[in-house]
Amino acid sequence: MSNKKRILxxxxxxxxxxxxxVVLTLARTMVQSGHKVSIITADNKIEYDIDFAADTHTLDxxxxKFEPTYYKYAKRxxxxxxxLEQEHGAFDLVTAHLQKAHRLTAKAGIKKAYYCIHSTVSQGSLAGRSGIRLYFKRRRLKKLLDGKDIITVSNGxxxxxxxxxxxxPxxxxxxxxxxxxxxxxxxxxxxxxxxxxDYIIHVGRLTPSKRHDILLQAYAKSGIKQKLLLLGDGPLKVAIQQLxxxxxxxDRVIFAGFYTNPYPIIKSAKLSVLTSDYEGLPTSIIESLVLHVPVISTDCPSGPREILTGNLANALSPVGDINTIAHNINAHITNHQNKAEINDSYIYRFTPQNVVSQYLKLAQ
Known part of the structure; x- marks a missing residue:
């Protein structure tokens, strides 16, 4: 039996x-290891460069309003x-990522599928609901995920x-x-x-959960001379500019927008800041640490506490606490934290080879 797997x-x-x-990093690493990878997107939207040999398809x-949409595309x-299986052989592992893909995969009855959850559900899908609305939303989630094989990207x-x-599950x-x-x-x-x-940086879409309002207020209160660079786009851009x-x-906030290669910008930052109400496993924190950029973050559910361990845990602030975030920004800039103190021992568990080996154990 070949050790090379077919992954979808x-x-x-x-x-x-x-x-x-995350999906592209997993796929790239698997392809580099000789495995055959296919990617199916629900929406016909690709903004990242696919710089490896993967078989890609879209359901478009x-x-x-005139037909049951999910039923139609689940059949597709x-x-x-x-x-794909008839032409190239059965898939050894199927993983579905994000809500639309979860629903389509479930309705299509795709076998051997793992449902990967990337964010804290109670803070995302269930947030802002109460009473009967909360009951029915939780019921729909349970119908979708009960009895399924689930992968979560953090213990939280x-x-x-x-x-x-x-x-x-x-x-x-x-x-x-x-x-x-x-x-x-x-x-x-x-x-x-x-x-x-000369700047500190926030990496992330301009959306409500990222709490740029908290970020800007804490930055203003911190009193540091560095500018604040916002790396990302999103629907709240005008509101954040107004704030x-x-x-x-x-005049001290730079709206840089989205870059397919953000890493030269991150690398030169004096500090990387995350002020979210909730996350899953915030990749921006890990990427900053890979580039030896100091990080401060809210201790939100979930992920930051699992990344910022040991001495790095001092960088955690309570969610929404403008004063503590401002203090931590100022302290990290004033104390000139040495980038050499941030070594790979903190983040080894996130290497692609380590993570992919865990996925491939499921492809038996």
Missing amino acids: FIIDSLAAGGAEK FKKS LQRLVGT IAEDLLKVVRIK RSIRTIYNPVDFELIRRLANETNPYKNE AHELGIA
Whole structure:
């Protein structure tokens, strides 16, 4: 029997985002090891460069008012997987990532599928709901995930699923997200368009859960001279720009937008800051540490506490605590934390080879 496996990833899209980058890192590492990888996206949207030999397909998902959309595209997924297996052999491992892919995979009845959960469900899908709305949303989630094989990207997500959402899976395991140290460090040597600036950085989409309002208020209160560079795009850009004006810091906040290669920009930052209300396993923290950039983060559910261990745990702040975040920003800049203190022993468990080996154990 060949040790080379056929792996299928099903995901909403390959738009700019953390889960999408995780899937591409997994796929790239598997291909480099000689395995055959296929990727099926629900939406026809690809924003990352696919720099390896993967077999990619899209369902070209489009909502319709006149027909049951998920049923239609689940059938399309079922036919596509059947065709790929008929032409090239059965898949040894199937993983589905993000909510749309989860629903389509379940409705299509894809066998041997693992459902990968990338964020804290009670803080995301169930947030802001109460009473009957909360009951029915939790019921839909349980219908989708009960009896399934689940992978969570942090222990905190697993605990949330079991104790808060009360999912009853067939199996559940935590496999951390992979981060390609070698690739990140190589790409970080390219030209930084902000090389003449002195700045701290936030990496992430401009969305409500990232709490840029908290970030800007803490930055303003910190009193540091470095600028704040926001690396990412999103629907709250105008609101965040307006808040920067109201706080009198508009001339010190750089809206850099999205970069396919953000690493030269991250590498030159004096500090990387995360102020989220919730996460799954925030890759931006790990990538900053790979580049030996000091990190401060909210101690949100879930992930930061599992990444920032040992001496790095001093960088955690309570969620929403502007004063503590401001103090930590100032302290890290004032104390000039030595980048040499951030070594790979803190982050070895996130290497692609280590993570992929855990996935391949499931492909038996």
